[in-house]
Amino acid sequence: MLVNLNGKLVEKEEAKISVFDHGLLYGDGVFEGIRIYDGNIFKLQEHIDRLYNSAKFIMLDIGMTKEQMIKETVRVVAASKIKNGYIRLVVTRGAGDLGLDPRKCPKSFYFIIVDNIKLYPEEFYKKGLDITTVAVRRNISEAINPQVKSLNYLNNVLAKIEAINHGRFEAIMINNQGYVTEATGDNVFIVNSGALYTPPTYMGALEGVTRNTIIEIARKLKIRTEEKIMTRYDLYTADECFLTGTAAEVIPVVKIDAREINGGIPGHITKKLIKEFRKQTKILGVKVKY
Numbered sequence: 001m002l003v004n005l006n007g008k009l010v011e012k013e014e015a016k017i018s019v020f021d022h023g024l025l026y027g028d029g030v031f032e033g034i035r036i037y038d039g040n041i042f043k044l045q046e047h048i049d050r051l052y053n054s055a056k057f058i059m060l061d062i063g064m065t066k067e068q069m070i071k072e073t074v075r076v077v078a079a080s081k082i083k084n085g086y087i088r089l090v091v092t093r094g095a096g097d098l099g100l101d102p103r104k105c106p107k108s109f110y111f112i113i114v115d116n117i118k119l120y121p122e123e124f125y126k127k128g129l130d131i132t133t134v135a136v137r138r139n140i141s142e143a144i145n146p147q148v149k150s151l152n153y154l155n156n157v158l159a160k161i162e163a164i165n166h167g168r169f170e171a172i173m174i175n176n177q178g179y180v181t182e183a184t185g186d187n188v189f190i191v192n193s194g195a196l197y198t199p200p201t202y203m204g205a206l207e208g209v210t211r212n213t214i215i216e217i218a219r220k221l222k223i224r225t226e227e228k229i230m231t232r233y234d235l236y237t238a239d240e241c242f243l244t245g246t247a248a249e250v251i252p253v254v255k256i257d258a259r260e261i262n263g264g265i266p267g268h269i270t271k272k273l274i275k276e277f278r279k280q281t282k283i284l285g286v287k288v289k290y
């Protein structure tokens, strides 16, 4: 494991940050999770674009251009020699005083961790997940907008805790109007009568890079694909269901709140999309010269 600590490449043990950093004190910062597949940083540009949009929303000056950030990311990946792994890119408000005022943090701080990824057991991809909806509601857009990938993940952590308390691996979060948003760290899709549906991001979901890749793939495969406002009814009665995310990739869901989906086995459109997605991961993105 190697870390780019604000421009300096260091080992894990040396990668330390100030206890006065507002990223730690207030969750004041933004981040990205990115995958490396066979030396290809999958959709790096898209992740950097989202990072800068998140930063803009919270009025955080990253202090470097997107091109420089891409260079710094590629540099640490090359130095790590990791060809298949995970990148965690974090930008914090930086060190300040103990008050909230971000103006007291003169300079933002970034770090980029490159690590091996522990994939979910292959069994989950073959058999599918049994998940639950939870009582914790997704943040409303007027509070911390879920389209911002900020360091404030307590809303998602609380949903995850609730799922675990129910003996489930993952949760689907509903918004305060009763509409389906997303899972705690993944977007959600359903298939109905051969068409693919996912909730619009304004309902309270992050615009996932994997989500967008799946939409592109589905459209190329001539599968009708639409953003659709959904309730739990749509989940329970779906022909197929799956989650998408950088870490989880594309993972089938076979049970939601004790209702079986597709007789409890992954559906064929889901399997087709997984196959196509895996091909794309090695093609789209930035190739690293090691």
Ligand code: PMP
Pocket (backbone or CB within 6 Å): 033, 156, 182, 183, 184, 185, 186, 187, 205, 206, 207, 208, 209, 210, 211, 244, 245, 246, 247
């Ligand atoms: N929703 C949330 C809340 C997330 O944190 C993530 C990223 N882990 C996703 C969806 C999926 O986004 P992506 O495909 O870009 O990883």
